[in-house]
Amino acid sequence: MAIVDQASVKPVKSKKQKSQGRIALIVLAVLVVAIGIAYQTLLSGDGGYVLSDYDTAFVTQQDLVLTEQASGTVQLPNQIIVTSPDDAYSGALYVTLGDTVSKGQLLAEIDVDDLEEDIEDYEAELIVAQVDREQVILEYENSLEDSAFEIKTIKRDIADLEEDEATYIKLVQINNARESELEDIQDELETKREELETAERELKQNKAMYVINLKEAEALINQKQLSLTRARNELEDTRIKSPMDGDILEISDEMSVSGSTLDSGDELFTIADPTSALFDLSISEEYADDIALGDSVSVTVGSLKVIGTITSIGRVAETSDDGLGATVSVDVTPNEYNSSLLLGSTAIGVFTLGVKENALTLPRGSYLTTGAQKYVYVIEGNRAVKTTVTFGEIEGNTVQVLTGLKAGDKIITSGYQNFISYDEIKLSGE
Incomplete structure (x- = not known):
């Protein structure tokens, strides 16, 4: 058997009782609203709107610096791609x-196939070519010695025959020798002279052939050396x-x-090269004429803020990423190297477009949107008057006022959504 605590047991309500409770709550809510309306009416007296909680600001006159944001990325333009020098294996x-x-x-x-074997072959072929060159030189030197000896011998024979010829000429003149003997000596002398001419001609030809053969041998050596050098370079390139x-x-x-x-x-x-880092930013085409090379730009990359200088402005406009306009590429180079700049990081640049001197300004606030960006409520004593204004540039938290206000005017800067239909409202806090 369960034991029940009677003090904790709540009486069961009927459906009729529940319905009566809901009606009572509705009546109470209506009374609260009615009391609020009555209170508001009592305060306004004539049925106008009374504002008790609001923010204010004064119209000030100052130089307004105009800026424009542009987004982009960090780039490292000084790059080199290293490629494979040959068909190979990693x-x-x-x-x-x-x-x-x-x-x-x-x-x-x-690793390149057969490269080391090719080098060994080229080295062996180079040695053979060098030996061939030495052989050409040696053969020429030997032939040169032989030719010199032959020519020397012929010249000696010619000298002897010339002496004999002179002797026999005298002997023939005194009839101590026959004419035929003199003719034999002269024939032999002529033969020797022809042999000398032939030997000298062959020596000249041998010298010419030696030059050719030596050039061929040296060319072959150069060819083998070049092949070997290339192979060694290819090996080094691996x-x-x-x-x-x-x-x-x-x-x-x-x-x-x-x-x-x-x-x-x-x-x-x-x-x-990380020191070549720059910001590749895209600025709206309409502002391209307002910037120049050498201008200073503040760039934010994550939590990092960097000051840079415009080093390049594109000459061709490109369709923006959203497809709704055109942008111009601008390169901004950091004034100082920062190792935290990583390739591809998102960068936001703030460009200074100019300065509007002595501009009337207000702080940015919810009055802009709730006032349809053309109305403000100017405070005059304990009331605020709805005033038509023209706004200009909006820079950060500062709004330029073109018409409708003057320096020193005090306006309501909080939202107007509850009383925008009123031309004039009362201020309970003034």
Whole structure:
């Protein structure tokens, strides 16, 4: 059996009692509204609107700096893409993404088929070509000695025959020798002279052939040396080195997996100089004529604020991202290097377009929208008068007033939604 605490038991209400309770609540709410209306009427006396809680501000005269925002990204224009020098296979990788590297630093090694064997072949062929050249020189020197000896011998024979000829001429003249003997000597002398001419001609030809053969031998050596040098350079090129100081922005998937196939020209690494960072911003085309090279620009990247200088203004307008207008590309270079600027980060730049001197201004507030941006309530004593105004530029929290107000006017800056239909309202707080 359950024990019931009678003190905690609430009496059950009938449907009629519940209905009567709801009616009582409705009546109470109506009475509250009626009392509020009566109170408002009592305060206004003539049925006008009375405002007790509101914000105010004075119209001031000051120089208004006009600015325009433009969005974009951080770019690193000084980039180099390192490519594969040949068809190869990926090998050892010595860096990781984001590493800072210096010019000439070894990044990776790749393997090229038969390259080392080719180098050995070229080295052997070069040795053979060098030996052939030495042989050409040696053969020429030997032939030169032989020719010199032959010519010397012939010249000696000619000298002897010339002496004999002179002797026999005298002997024939005194009839101590026959004419035929003299003729034999002269015939032999003529033969020797012909032999000398032939030997000298052959020597000249041998010298000419030696020059040709030597050039051919040296050309072959140069060819083999060039092939060897190229092969060695190709082998050195398989040691992939950084062409600049910078950061590793990209590493190809193939380089990350040893043994992957690489084609000549495949991109292996992207390296960028972080000190070349700039902001690539897109400003509305209508403001392009209001900025100039050398202008200072305040740029925000996340929580970082950077001051930069305009270094380039595009000459071609492009359709904006939303497709509703056109923009011009503007490059802004930071005045100081900042390592926190990362490629692709969103950047917001604030451009100074000009200054409106002695402009009438008000602080920005909800009165702008609730007043349809053409009405304000000017406070005059304990009342506020609805006044037609013309607004100009809006810069941050400052609004330019073109017409309808003067410096020193005090206006209501809180929302007008409850009394915008009134030309004049009363102020209970004044």
